[in-house]
Amino acid sequence: MKMRAQRCVSPVQAVMGVMDGKVHKAPPKTEGAEVLMYMERLQHLVPFCPKDRPVTKLELIQSVIDYIYDLEDALSSCEEDSSSEEEMECVESS
DSSP states (O other): OOOOOOOOOOHHHHHHHHHTTOOOOOOHHHHHHHHHHHHHHHHHHSTTSOSSSOOOHHHHHHHHHHHHHHHHHHHHHHHHHHHHHHHHHHHHHO
8 A cells, every 4th residue: 555645734724714614524433544554554664663562652653753863863973974084085185
């Protein structure tokens, strides 16, 4: 199943819709099932999230946050390594 990004309604648009009497509610069953599907997908995508047992939403979100921090650290260290290599090349060629 291919995931699609969904456009979010801004708070201003939501308030304007309420003021105009145009409030649309999504069916609760499909919305809950969709959230569960995305939560399960996240659990399988994050490497350090336990896959052998069910996790709470809070545990899953914390695992995702930790993974994002790990990725940021890896990216920043990679950028630091590449910049120091470029400096070394400049010094060697002089």
